[in-house]
Amino acid sequence: MNAQGGASDLYLALQVVLALFGWAGLVAVAVCLFRTLWEFLGRGVHAVWRSLGPWQAGRLDPRLPGTGGAEPAEPAYWWRQSWTDAASAGRDGMRMLWRAFTDPWLNRTVRNMFRGRRPGGRRVRVPLGRFLLVTLIAPGTAAGALIGAVLATVLLGWVLLVLALLLGVVWLGWAAGVPLLRGMERGWALLRGLRTTCPHPGCYVPVPLAVHRCPGCPARHAELRPGRYGVLWHVCGCGRRLPATRLTGRGRLAALCPGCEQVLPEAVATTRVVHTPLVGGTSSGKTMLMAAMVEGLHAWAREGGLRVEYATVADRSAHTGVNQQLNRTGRAHATTGGPPRALMLTVSRGRRRRLLYLYDPMGESVSDAERVRAQRYLAHADGVVLVADVLADPTVRARLGPADAERAERARPSAQGPRTTYERLTGELAALTGRRRRLPVAAVVTKRDVLDQLTSLPAPGDARIDHWLGDIGLGALVRALGHDFGAAGYWAVSAHAATGTGPLESEQRRAAEPVLWLLAASGLRTGPLTGQTGRGARRVPPPRRTHDGTEADREGGYSPA
Numbered sequence: 001m002n003a004q005g006g007a008s009d010l011y012l013a014l015q016v017v018l019a020l021f022g023w024a025g026l027v028a029v030a031v032c033l034f035r036t037l038w039e040f041l042g043r044g045v046h047a048v049w050r051s052l053g054p055w056q057a058g059r060l061d062p063r064l065p066g067t068g069g070a071e072p073a074e075p076a077y078w079w080r081q082s083w084t085d086a087a088s089a090g091r092d093g094m095r096m097l098w099r100a101f102t103d104p105w106l107n108r109t110v111r112n113m114f115r116g117r118r119p120g121g122r123r124v125r126v127p128l129g130r131f132l133l134v135t136l137i138a139p140g141t142a143a144g145a146l147i148g149a150v151l152a153t154v155l156l157g158w159v160l161l162v163l164a165l166l167l168g169v170v171w172l173g174w175a176a177g178v179p180l181l182r183g184m185e186r187g188w189a190l191l192r193g194l195r196t197t198c199p200h201p202g203c204y205v206p207v208p209l210a211v212h213r214c215p216g217c218p219a220r221h222a223e224l225r226p227g228r229y230g231v232l233w234h235v236c237g238c239g240r241r242l243p244a245t246r247l248t249g250r251g252r253l254a255a256l257c258p259g260c261e262q263v264l265p266e267a268v269a270t271t272r273v274v275h276t277p278l279v280g281g282t283s284s285g286k287t288m289l290m291a292a293m294v295e296g297l298h299a300w301a302r303e304g305g306l307r308v309e310y311a312t313v314a315d316r317s318a319h320t321g322v323n324q325q326l327n328r329t330g331r332a333h334a335t336t337g338g339p340p341r342a343l344m345l346t347v348s349r350g351r352r353r354r355l356l357y358l359y360d361p362m363g364e365s366v367s368d369a370e371r372v373r374a375q376r377y378l379a380h381a382d383g384v385v386l387v388a389d390v391l392a393d394p395t396v397r398a399r400l401g402p403a404d405a406e407r408a409e410r411a412r413p414s415a416q417g418p419r420t421t422y423e424r425l426t427g428e429l430a431a432l433t434g435r436r437r438r439l440p441v442a443a444v445v446t447k448r449d450v451l452d453q454l455t456s457l458p459a460p461g462d463a464r465i466d467h468w469l470g471d472i473g474l475g476a477l478v479r480a481l482g483h484d485f486g487a488a489g490y491w492a493v494s495a496h497a498a499t500g501t502g503p504l505e506s507e508q509r510r511a512a513e514p515v516l517w518l519l520a521a522s523g524l525r526t527g528p529l530t531g532q533t534g535r536g537a538r539r540v541p542p543p544r545r546t547h548d549g550t551e552a553d554r555e556g557g558y559s560p561a
Contacts, residue, residue, distance in 0.1 A: 027140025028147055036105065036148025040097045044156045047096035048163075051089035072219040073242075074235040078174040079228045086167055090160045097156060101149040110145060113138035174231060181226040181245055188246075193272045193522070196264070197380050199342035199357055203260040204377040210255035210264055216240035222258060224250060246270065265311035267346050267355050274522045275342075275380045276515065277359040279425055280387030281416030285446035285495055289387055289511065290343065290360050291322045292498035296512025297347060299505050305529055311344035311355060318343060326500040339375065349525045356519070372428040379432040383440045383518035386425075386481070388418035388469075390445055395473040396457070404456040411450040418443075419477050426484055440487040440521045442514035443477075445469070449494040465490035489517050489530075 075081065109119040116130035117123050124130045188194075196207040212224045217238040224234060224244055234242045243249040246269065255264040278286045301308040310316040318341075342357035357377075365371050372378070390396050392414040400408055429439075445451070445465060452459050460468050466478045469490065481488040491514050498507040516526040 028143035031144025040152035281414035288495035292511035
């Protein structure tokens, strides 16, 4: 009897314990499904949501690092900060979830129940009620809170994993956009033959990427391109949004040379540059010839054959100053000072446009090889204008009679003849550019108004100028130019008749022909404009390959006329 009674009591106790556990399980499931799971999950998601803020437009995120380093721009959010924010949001969400589990659930609600108090802390006065609360409600509530916290952690973990995957997709798209846009810009520049070069004296450095000035503050941005500061836009330290690509309007910002920090022309980023130095001895007529060339381009523009504009206000002022001097005295002052600043013009014909750099160096710059090597702009030359003052050549001077020698002396011949100028230029030009055999050269005989008055020499007239140079004893120069350069053209120009007061428009157009001939070599459709006034070599060189190995525009090639 005693044994049977003990077994029956043990069985009864076991049933009571199982019933208590079953009841606690029911309470736990109810608490978990109807309260704690959603409460913990909601608090975790809300903490993640708040950590990804702020959500006020125009308000800076205090967690983002400020501007620093050489670039005065905010790093792009997707560069690194997005991953930092995602990790921070995940930590905040998990921390908030388990904080809600420990307090108020464990430290207050469950603790009060095990003490026989209501969840809010109010004591239950009835002893049976306290007993039932401790034995039937408190264990299930504790288990429900724990199960809810675990399930909420699992669900929130899956949410964060999906968020991380989406963030990874967005980041990969952003990261792929950087090389894609850079490659598109580079390819566009190669196809158009864009080689930006500083035109300012003593600099002449290539400018693969200009320094851009923020319109809202004095900050200068040297990395305004797709990169870690943004793909399409950068945000300056002052808060202004700046376009980072040509597509979004970067070309409208003021651009500076990264070497000398002087302003670059607006068209330099979108227009192919044609570098054209005028090379000749002192008093050979370079400055007057350049003024006549510019007036000739404007003469063609007045006829509708071209569109010509000054690239900057400084270029207009410089040319106006030379014209005023020519109007007062009939002559231009000799070029002085150090390295020349390029006179920049935008020349358009049809849909195509070129930014023309005209360099007028001192005559002394070609007096010896060392000075030629110092002319760093020659390394970028797309063609050369050889200014030939034949009156300075000893062979030509020896053929002049007394009267003609006096006329020649009044014309102030250069101290250096064209053959000497060419000999000092040619070797150094090959060393500077590495491509002398591919460059076109326009040989321009100056002071034609004086040459037409001489009786000791045949007049240039309408004959081929290369043949005329051979007739007066400069055939060796013609042969050397034809051998050493890719193409050679010849003209005889009176810059005096094309400038100053009462200029002849026909002579102005003739003065512009050498430049138009060189522009045709770059692909501009100016070939038909050459050879319409006067006579000379009219073999327009075909479009050359650019320095980056791409072919120039095909429309620029014309058959020999």
